[in-house]
């Protein structure tokens with residue numbers, strides 16, 4: 001929805017150049033914005049008030065892969081999937097897997113605390129960051145966290161992760177590597193309606209099974225994905241779940257039977273298991289490219305991101321459909337259902353007068369429903385300049401003041417990515 005051009009784009013190739021750019025920006029009081037691959041979905045990498053865009057795409061070397069300590073040292077412009085490609089021949093991988101992982105950068109993943117289908121079991125990016133080298137908006141270079149376990153002092157690497165480029169520029173990241181599982185089983189379960197699929201999700205988890213991934217697509221989404229990928233999705237289903245189990249080979253058949261039994265009790269009409277790696281990849285290709293496949297059906301999309309407690313998924317989804325129906329707007333739903341992370345996607349045409357404002361009004365109503373159900377404003381895409389004016393719906397004035405004081409400790413002149421996360425009244429720009 002947003003478009004803002006910077007006055008200048010710089011492409012540093014090392015930390016020293018980042019320091020010099022920030023020194024210049026400070027001297028002339030010019031705002032600057034760090035940018036990775038630009039795939040962010042909440043406007044975080046847009047130069048809202050012009051100034052300097054610091055593109056980190058040239059800083060893309062994997063400096064070290066240390067299997068003994070299960071750590072990798074990478075520059076921020078490294079593409080997420082490239083790290084897994086480098087580690088996997090030795091049996092390791094980088095676990096956070098946003099659907100954009102073939103293009104999004106580690107710097108952007110850290111700044112957004114990116115999630116992904118497989119973060120249900122292993123947690124989002126913050127659980128995989130060991131320490132960070134950061135150039136602060138004051139020009140100093142600091143190391144946040146430490147390569148040894150249990151670093152004393154404040155958890156500043158934790159504070160930086162998810163700070164959406166407002167606390168400085170990450171110039172190096174030390175990340176945890178995970179061992180590839182011995183065995184994986186990927187299943188597709190088709191349900192007559194989204195409600196039954198949502199209920200099956202809560203039931204699987206309450207039985208003590210934590211799948212590696214538990215993803216959901218509704219009917220419109222299934223149709224778009226099937227038209228693009230021919231993955232063999234059932235076109236008459238109201239919703240499908242993709243359930244992936246991983247672990248020791250001997251433990252998976254019994255767990256898969258349990259999942260099949262739970263799905264059957266919730267009205268599952270078709271349950272199948274990918275027979276080989278190619279069938280598994282076809283299912284995942286469909287899921288990971290799902291958002292893009294809607295491009296065949298509409299001129300514009302508004303992809304929206306919220307989280308609700310898992311056991312409220314089915315009522316929230318019903319209310320969200322109600323809002324879209326009343327507004328006469330076609331809607332598709334994708335969800336990292338195991339986490340209660342919903343992506344309602346509104347299909348519209350921005351060339352129609354007043355349509356953008358109308359869509360934003362509907363999205364606001366949907367967010368209200370999610371918050372009232374005990375949920376939150378974003379599961380993984382961040383707040384950026386998209387939802388900062390909604391922060392008052394979730395936080396008290398004192399909560400927001402505390403966040404502003406923390407931000408000012410790192411970014412005292414508000415030159416680093418102004419106008420993001422907190423409502424505009426905090427940033428002092430017009």
Ligand SMILES: Cc1cc2nc3c(=O)[nH]c(=O)nc-3n(C[C@H](O)[C@H](O)[C@H](O)COP(=O)(O)OP(=O)(O)OC[C@H]3O[C@@H](n4cnc5c(N)ncnc54)[C@H](O)[C@@H]3O)c2cc1C
Pocket residue numbers: 033034035036037038039040041043044045056076097098099100103104105106107108109110111112113114115116117164165166168169170171291292380381417
């Ligand atoms: C098709 C598609 C699917 C997606 N799927 C997912 C998903 O499954 N899960 C998910 O979490 N997200 C998803 N996203 C959103 C996006 O890909 C992630 O937020 C990703 O982490 C952004 O990385 P990037 O390199 O593109 O960052 P950018 O968009 O360039 O920047 C994002 C933010 O990070 C900051 N930033 C970037 N680099 C640095 C740095 N070195 N230091 C400090 N701040 C920095 C920027 O200022 C900005 O605020 C998807 C996006 C698309 C287009």
